[in-house]
Amino acid sequence: MAHIQLKNISKKFGNHTALTGLDLDIADGEFFVLLGETGAGKTTTLRMIAGLEKPSEGQVFIDGVDVADWGAAERDVALVLQQYSLYPRYTVRENLEFPLRPKIRRLPDAEISDRVARAARTLRIEHLLDRKTDRLSGGEMQRVSIGRAIVRKPRVFLMDEPLSALDAKLREALRTELKNLQMQLGATFLFVTHDQIEAMSMGDKVGVLNHGRIVQTGTPHEIYNNPRDTYVASFVGSPPMNLIDGKLVDNRAVMAPLNFELPLPGGARTSGATDGRPLVFGIRPEDVYLENGAPVEARVHDVENHGVEKILTLRVGDAMLRATVPARTDVEIEQPVRFAWNPDKVVLFDKSSGINLRHAG
Amino acid sequence: MATAVMTTLDPNSRSAARGMSDLTIRNLFIIPTIVFLIVFNIFPLLYSLGYSFTDFRASSPAPANFVGLQNYRELLNDPFIWSNFAITAKYVIVSVVGQVIVGFGVALLLNRDIPLKGLLTTLLLLPMMLSMAVVGLFWKLLYDPSFGIINYTLGLASFEWLSNPDMALYAVAITDIWMWSPFVMLLSLAGLSAVPKHLYEAAAIDRAGSFYTFFRITLPLVAPILMIAIIFRTMEAFKTFDLAYILTSQPTTEVISIRLYKMAFQEWQTGRSCALAYIVLIMILAITNIYVKYLNKVKER
Numbered sequence: 001m002a003h004i005q006l007k008n009i010s011k012k013f014g015n016h017t018a019l020t021g022l023d024l025d026i027a028d029g030e031f032f033v034l035l036g037e038t039g040a041g042k043t044t045t046l047r048m049i050a051g052l053e054k055p056s057e058g059q060v061f062i063d064g065v066d067v068a069d070w071g072a073a074e075r076d077v078a079l080v081l082q083q084y085s086l087y088p089r090y091t092v093r094e095n096l097e098f099p100l101r102p103k104i105r106r107l108p109d110a111e112i113s114d115r116v117a118r119a120a121r122t123l124r125i126e127h128l129l130d131r132k133t134d135r136l137s138g139g140e141m142q143r144v145s146i147g148r149a150i151v152r153k154p155r156v157f158l159m160d161e162p163l164s165a166l167d168a169k170l171r172e173a174l175r176t177e178l179k180n181l182q183m184q185l186g187a188t189f190l191f192v193t194h195d196q197i198e199a200m201s202m203g204d205k206v207g208v209l210n211h212g213r214i215v216q217t218g219t220p221h222e223i224y225n226n227p228r229d230t231y232v233a234s235f236v237g238s239p240p241m242n243l244i245d246g247k248l249v250d251n252r253a254v255m256a257p258l259n260f261e262l263p264l265p266g267g268a269r270t271s272g273a274t275d276g277r278p279l280v281f282g283i284r285p286e287d288v289y290l291e292n293g294a295p296v297e298a299r300v301h302d303v304e305n306h307g308v309e310k311i312l313t314l315r316v317g318d319a320m321l322r323a324t325v326p327a328r329t330d331v332e333i334e335q336p337v338r339f340a341w342n343p344d345k346v347v348l349f350d351k352s353s354g355i356n357l358r359h360a361g
Numbered sequence: 362m363a364t365a366v367m368t369t370l371d372p373n374s375r376s377a378a379r380g381m382s383d384l385t386i387r388n389l390f391i392i393p394t395i396v397f398l399i400v401f402n403i404f405p406l407l408y409s410l411g412y413s414f415t416d417f418r419a420s421s422p423a424p425a426n427f428v429g430l431q432n433y434r435e436l437l438n439d440p441f442i443w444s445n446f447a448i449t450a451k452y453v454i455v456s457v458v459g460q461v462i463v464g465f466g467v468a469l470l471l472n473r474d475i476p477l478k479g480l481l482t483t484l485l486l487l488p489m490m491l492s493m494a495v496v497g498l499f500w501k502l503l504y505d506p507s508f509g510i511i512n513y514t515l516g517l518a519s520f521e522w523l524s525n526p527d528m529a530l531y532a533v534a535i536t537d538i539w540m541w542s543p544f545v546m547l548l549s550l551a552g553l554s555a556v557p558k559h560l561y562e563a564a565a566i567d568r569a570g571s572f573y574t575f576f577r578i579t580l581p582l583v584a585p586i587l588m589i590a591i592i593f594r595t596m597e598a599f600k601t602f603d604l605a606y607i608l609t610s611q612p613t614t615e616v617i618s619i620r621l622y623k624m625a626f627q628e629w630q631t632g633r634s635c636a637l638a639y640i641v642l643i644m645i646l647a648i649t650n651i652y653v654k655y656l657n658k659v660k661e662r
Contacts, residue, residue: 052562073568085563089581098577099567148567 002063002155002188003028004049009058011044011212018044019212022058026205031182031189035199036209037235042192045209046158049190051075062155075156078149082161084141086133092144093129096120099152119147122181139170146178150185157182159191163198175202196236200224208232224284227347230354233282239311239322241282245351248274253281253346260296260316264343278351285311287345288323290331294340300331314339413635420629432636442637445620446644452530452605452616453598459538460594464545465587471546472553482550489543497607500536504608529611533604540604541597545590552586553579588656592649599645617641 006024010017019041026032034042047053049060051072059066067075086095096116100107107115120126123143128136133144142162149157162178163171179202182189193199199206200220207217208231216228227233233241246255254261256278264281290312298314298321310329314321314337323339331337348357413432417425436442471482488496503511504522512520522532556579564574602618621641625634 050566052565072562072565076568077566079563079566081559081563083557083559085557085559087560087563087578098564098569102567102569102573148563152567 003061004156004188004190005061005064006045006049007059007061009045009048009055009060011041011048011053012056017212019055022212022214024207024214024217026188026190029186029188031179031191031202031204033199033203033206034190034192034209035194035196035206035236037194040209041212042194042209043160046079046160046190046192049075049156050077050079050158052079076152076154077156077158078152078154080142080145080149080157080159080162082165084145086136086141086144086148088134089132091130091132092120092125092136092147095133095144096129096147096151099148115151119151122150122184123147123177138166139174142166142174146181150181155188157187157189159189161193162191164193164195171198178202196238200236208235210235225345226356226358227282228356228359230280230282230349233347233349233356237284239285239324241284241347242288242321243349244281244283244319244321245278246281247276247279248348249276255281255319262295262341262343264346266343279357280349280351280354282347282349283341284345285322285324287342288314288321288339289342290323290325290329290337290339292338294338296340297336297338300333300335300337303331303333409635409638412632413639415632417632418629419631425632428632432633433640436633436637436640442620445615445617448530448613449599449601449616452534452601452614453595455531456534456537456541456598456601457591457594459534460542460545461587461591463538463542464547464590465549465583467542468546468549468553471550482547485546486543488540489547491540493540493603494607496536496540497604500532500539501608504532523609524611526611526613529609529614533601533608533614536604536608537598537601541594545587545594548586548590549583552583555586556582584659585656588652588659592652592656595652596645596649599648600641 004024004026006022009019009022009024011019022041022045024032024045034045036042044053048055049062051067051070051074054068059068061067062075087098090098093116096119097112100112100115116129117126120129123146125140125143125147128140128144133141136144142165146162159178163174166174175198178189178191191198191202200223203220205217206220206223208215208223210231216223216232218226223232223236227236227241230243233243244253244255246253246261248254248264249261251263251265252261253264296316298316300312301315301320302313304311304313305327307327309324309327310331312323312325312331314323321339325331349355350357412425414427414429415425416428416432467485471478471485475481501523503509506512506519506521506524509522511522512518521528523529560578560582561574564578569577600618601616602622605614605616606619606622608614617637618641621634621637624630624637
């Protein structure tokens with residue numbers, strides 16, 4: 001198990017800059033999720049830790065040792081890829097044995113079969129051991145590929161979107177399994193995904209990556225409730241946080257182009273939130289609620305029924321606002337409703353930089 | 362399928378205007394090929410099968426007498442014929458093994474990011490595109506004991522490549538290896554580049570050494586296509602005629618097709634040579650079948 005540190009990493013592919021000044025610190029035994037859109041540089045980061053890619057600048061440390069000159073084999077990491085990378089023409093058992101068989105670090109046969117059996121039991125693929133890998137379903141293949149990682153007892157597990165090729169039900173099941181596995185092994189995991197639900201549900205810590213830069217690192221709770229800027233606010237959460245332009249006037253949020261206002265007592269206490277400064281008000285859909293006699297009137301533009309709840313799109317003037325309401329709320333499209341927000345949950349961003357005022361301070 | 366094609370014939374097309382149905386058009390394309398095949402392949406094949414049971418000589422006006430299996434019996438009991446087969450076998454093994462080693466080796470060298478890879482590959486393919494006769498003639502010059510460049514470069518003085526009975530067959534095989542290794546290389550290169558890169562990365566992560574990776578990943582994945590190259594080359598080498606005929610006339614290089622040629626067109630034993638041709642055909646079919654069986658096994662694995 002290991003502690004991983006990236007210091008000021010940059011990576012260029014020709015003229016294209018994939019990563020800029022990346023700093024990352026993954027504690028021993030931590031489940032760290034790197035979250036970002038396609039092309040944000042997540043996979044590049046992972047491959048650099050694995051030793052498949054060399055950084056253009058900066059250093060990678062594993063347990064405090066600079067591993068710049070180490071190859072993939074010496075770094076002793078396991079990598080699980082989205083495309084499984086099972087060795088074709090071999091059975092599941094042979095695939096699991098593969099990392100244990102090379103002559104140089106050949107383990108005794110008893111040890112090999114013991115480890116394979118244990119990995120198979122953990123992942124519940126014992127009945128598949130003698131099957132060829134091309135006769136497996138996607139979920140089974142992914143388990144085998146995870147199994148190939150765990151038989152070796154590597155120092156770090158690197159996972160590159162291992163679940164994104166699976167269907168929704170299986171993804172959910174494997175999500176829980178992976179998290180359990182990590183706790184069971186007490187291993188350091190670096191998990192890369194573009195799926196914010198995976199990030200929130202699995203990570204001890206989440207790093208949000210945007211255009212090759214880490215925007216914010218923190219616990220899922222911090223990322224969700226106190227996003228560092230409007231990018232994180234709109235990327236994390238489904239539906240995303242509502243972002244409305246406006247300014248603060250006498251403890252009220254006055255939405256500039258839309259001409260509605262909501263009370264925000266104590267809003268001025270946030271440093272830098274002076275009256276009249278152009279701001280963006282962020283509010284999660286679940287903190288917007290419908291109430292008779294609430295301050296603002298809107299029309300219901302759209303209703304999405306999710307079973308446990310309904311996501312309403314409210315129209316105020318030209319702006320759309322999402323609100324999560326209990327499923328039993330009875331609304332119809334175009335029905336006028338009144339809504340308010342939970343002022344304690346409002347996040348203030350600077351209009352021009354998009355930075356959360358609490359972080360800027 | 363056929364009906365679907367029929368219905369899609371555009372009623373305004375010129376073929377339709379000429380009153381041709383799809384069936385007519387299909388026949389127009391297929392019949393010439395079939396006629397050609399029958400006239401130049403199937404008919405001689407069957408006709409020579411008939412001759413192989415006679416004592417027919419194309420050089421004499423005497424009518425052919427049916428002799429039954431006599432030709433086959435005599436040929437299969439002829440120790441000289443068997444020595445021709447032994448020479449052929451030796452030649453096939455040396456030349457095919459050489460081609461696989463050289464061709465696959467060069468393919469491994471080329472299967473990476475190197476500058477001018479495309480140009481290099483094309484240049485390496487050149488020998489394959491030359492005519493057998495041309496290759497034979499200029500290798501004869503290269504092998505020449507007094508002014509040949511091979512002896513000059515290797516410092517072998519006047520080493521006899523082609524008139525030395527022990528060396529001549531190897532000299533022919535070397536020429537064949539030079540000419541046909543590119544073929545094996547081309548197919549191997551196709552196989553090698555089809556091995557997904559992420560498998561190599563996974564193997565590197567799994568701490569597999571380069572030998573282990575080669576034998577456990579590269580070779581099994583390239584094996585089927587390499588097998589196909591070997592089948593083609595074995596068949597070709599088995600019926601080699603021109604190279605051996607042009608390069609040398611040693612008794613030790615008298616491969617089976619040369620024997621066949623002499624029997625048919627120098628000794629004019631037409632009936633007998635037809636029988637020998639059939640024996641060769643059956644042998645090639647048998648060998649190919651063994652390979653194909655093995656290929657299927659490799660593919661299945």
